[in-house]
Amino acid sequence: MADKVTIREVGMRDGLQSIAAIVPTETKIAWLDAEYAAGVRDFEVSSFVPPKLLPQLADAEAVIRHAMTLPGLKVAALIPNLRGAERGIALGVPEMNFVLSVSEGHNRSNVRRGTDESIEDFRRVVALCREQGETRPLINCGLATSFGCTIEGDVDEERVCRIAVEVAEAGADGLMLADTVGYGQPAAIGRVFRKVIGAVAPLPVMAHFHDTRGLGLANVLAAFEAGCRYFDASLGGLGGCPYAPGATGNIVLEDTAFMFEAMGVETGIDIEALAQVRDIVAKALPDVALHGAIAKAGLPRNFHPMAQAA
Amino acid sequence: MADKVTIREVGMRDGLQSIAAIVPTETKIAWLDAEYAAGVRDFEVSSFVPPKLLPQLADAEAVIRHAMTLPGLKVAALIPNLRGAERGIALGVPEMNFVLSVSEGHNRSNVRRGTDESIEDFRRVVALCREQGETRPLINCGLATSFGCTIEGDVDEERVCRIAVEVAEAGADGLMLADTVGYGQPAAIGRVFRKVIGAVAPLPVMAHFHDTRGLGLANVLAAFEAGCRYFDASLGGLGGCPYAPGATGNIVLEDTAFMFEAMGVETGIDIEALAQVRDIVAKALPDVALHGAIAKAGLPRNFHPMAQAA
Numbered sequence: 001m002a003d004k005v006t007i008r009e010v011g012m013r014d015g016l017q018s019i020a021a022i023v024p025t026e027t028k029i030a031w032l033d034a035e036y037a038a039g040v041r042d043f044e045v046s047s048f049v050p051p052k053l054l055p056q057l058a059d060a061e062a063v064i065r066h067a068m069t070l071p072g073l074k075v076a077a078l079i080p081n082l083r084g085a086e087r088g089i090a091l092g093v094p095e096m097n098f099v100l101s102v103s104e105g106h107n108r109s110n111v112r113r114g115t116d117e118s119i120e121d122f123r124r125v126v127a128l129c130r131e132q133g134e135t136r137p138l139i140n141c142g143l144a145t146s147f148g149c150t151i152e153g154d155v156d157e158e159r160v161c162r163i164a165v166e167v168a169e170a171g172a173d174g175l176m177l178a179d180t181v182g183y184g185q186p187a188a189i190g191r192v193f194r195k196v197i198g199a200v201a202p203l204p205v206m207a208h209f210h211d212t213r214g215l216g217l218a219n220v221l222a223a224f225e226a227g228c229r230y231f232d233a234s235l236g237g238l239g240g241c242p243y244a245p246g247a248t249g250n251i252v253l254e255d256t257a258f259m260f261e262a263m264g265v266e267t268g269i270d271i272e273a274l275a276q277v278r279d280i281v282a283k284a285l286p287d288v289a290l291h292g293a294i295a296k297a298g299l300p301r302n303f304h305p306m307a308q309a310a
Numbered sequence: 311m312a313d314k315v316t317i318r319e320v321g322m323r324d325g326l327q328s329i330a331a332i333v334p335t336e337t338k339i340a341w342l343d344a345e346y347a348a349g350v351r352d353f354e355v356s357s358f359v360p361p362k363l364l365p366q367l368a369d370a371e372a373v374i375r376h377a378m379t380l381p382g383l384k385v386a387a388l389i390p391n392l393r394g395a396e397r398g399i400a401l402g403v404p405e406m407n408f409v410l411s412v413s414e415g416h417n418r419s420n421v422r423r424g425t426d427e428s429i430e431d432f433r434r435v436v437a438l439c440r441e442q443g444e445t446r447p448l449i450n451c452g453l454a455t456s457f458g459c460t461i462e463g464d465v466d467e468e469r470v471c472r473i474a475v476e477v478a479e480a481g482a483d484g485l486m487l488a489d490t491v492g493y494g495q496p497a498a499i500g501r502v503f504r505k506v507i508g509a510v511a512p513l514p515v516m517a518h519f520h521d522t523r524g525l526g527l528a529n530v531l532a533a534f535e536a537g538c539r540y541f542d543a544s545l546g547g548l549g550g551c552p553y554a555p556g557a558t559g560n561i562v563l564e565d566t567a568f569m570f571e572a573m574g575v576e577t578g579i580d581i582e583a584l585a586q587v588r589d590i591v592a593k594a595l596p597d598v599a600l601h602g603a604i605a606k607a608g609l610p611r612n613f614h615p616m617a618q619a620a
Binding site for chain 1: 460462497522523568607
């Protein structure tokens with residue numbers, strides 16, 4: 001039986017949040033629908049940040065509400081804090097992602113709190129979710145800067161593992177190890193994923209990588225070999241800093257899906273249909289560069305998609 | 311002790327051969343000198359093709375003669391046939407690379423001969439080299455289309471292995487497994503490198519990859535894990551087809567070196583000095599896009615180069 005991976009589209013959250021030009025709600029929904037039609041079944045649809053802070057995601061409720069109508073689609077939303085969790089619960093979102101930074105400096109810079117304080121915040125979010133009883137949402141915790149930090153440089157691998165265990169014991173339904181700033185490299189990623197997966201099993205440990213330094217897919221391969229089966233990505237590598245030309249954001253969804261399918265690992269995604277979705281984003285954001293190789297080069301003649309094989 | 315890899319610059323041959331604008335000999339020499347100063351010690355400097363067929367490389371003798379003056383630099387040249395080998399031997403080039411295609415259709419399309427006939431040609435080249443006695447050049451054989459072919463699609467992995475053994479028995483000093491058309495993916499690359507390395511040991515088995523579909527560095531990682539320690543690359547990913555916009559050529563030298571050094575694998579290369587060499591190529595070829603991420607994004611703050619550690 002073929003191996004399988006889940007690739008989650010996070011471009012509507014992580015991709016759009018750094019882009020000033022507001023994408024209309026209908027366009028977000030058209031984008032989501034088109035990817036759904038191409039076989040993508042996992043989305044981080046939006047973020048419950050205060051609309052005043054991030055006008056781009058002020059329509060979180062509307063887009064999520066639509067996503068929840070699509071059969072078999074796994075809908076997740078980012079929550080920055082307890083207030084965000086309350087919005088998510090009010091809406092009935094089935095899965096929420098809380099994020100804290102392993103790097104103390106990065107965490108303080110982001111939320112003016114120590115990492116330990118953010119773990120306490122996460123416990124409060126878990127408690128709130130559990131109060132919802134059987135219909136409670138799943139609550140994951142992302143560990144940002146797991147592979148290096150722009151403020152602190154090195155991030156201790158033992159510390160990543162320790163915080164992962166602490167967060168798992170706090171009641172996380174899953175963990176994301178995030179290479180937030182594109183500092184990761186395959187050797188470190190292989191080591192840390194192996195350790196964390198071993199330490200928190202059977203909790204799912206997901207990978208959230210950025211392709212800033214070109215190692216995105218090599219890092220995906222290293223995480224996969226270490227046992228990871230869940231990967232965040234964004235169409236065209238949307239995201240990254242608009243002030244750093246050429247710096248890509250998340251790893252490219254269509255290239256990631258291509259790599260796995262070419263390797264004989266099932267993704268459920270139709271690569272060519274997915275590549276065509278780029279048109280929707282390109283029209284909505286004409287000034288934003290879309291990255292990725294497979295959409296330009298096309299599928300090779302020795303490509304045998306898993307969906308056809310099955 | 312740290313693991314080591316050799317990364318060879320092939321841009322002056324594989325990169326330039328698809329570019330019409332002639333790069334002056336002095337510029338090629340300045341480029342080579344600057345990379346030498348950055349620690350690159352292996353070059354495929356040029357190709358002994360008929361100057362009329364490829365005016366870009368008509369100065370092969372001049373550039374190679376200069377390269378041979380640099381202490382510790384490993385100089386190689388491509389030879390398309392016996393006539394090319396004679397030119398190489400006349401010049402005293404220390405290492406020559408012959409290429410044939412594993413795909414019968416690709417070989418016929420390239421040289422109007424079957425793969426078996428090209429293996430016979432290789433035997434003649436080996437014989438000529440051996441006639442030179444103790445000062446004979448090393449003679450390697452590249453197996454093009456080892457991971458798929460634009461004409462035949464799939465290329466049988468057993469056939470790659472069989473031809474590798476045949477070429478090794480014919481007297482090759484080393485083999486290159488080439489993903490000529492950018493069809494390779496990590497699973498196949500891992501399998502084939504493992505088999506071929508096992509079958510021809512202790513002969514060196516080198517990797518020659520193109521980054522056409524974004525999997526270049528993931529493929530490098532897979533080959534490395536399979537035991538490969540020799541990688542071809544080109545500065546800025548120079549090469550590829552000038553008529554396919556966005557399609558890169560060889561894997562990017564500076565990103566490849568960065569990946570290995572970041573992983574703790576010694577390359578001998580100073581990444582920042584190497585990235586600055588791009589200016590020489592950019593000035594000489596203002597209309598050619600240079601690819602690569604590390605030159606744009608810069609080294610991460612958690613980067614500890616092996617040369618400093620040593």
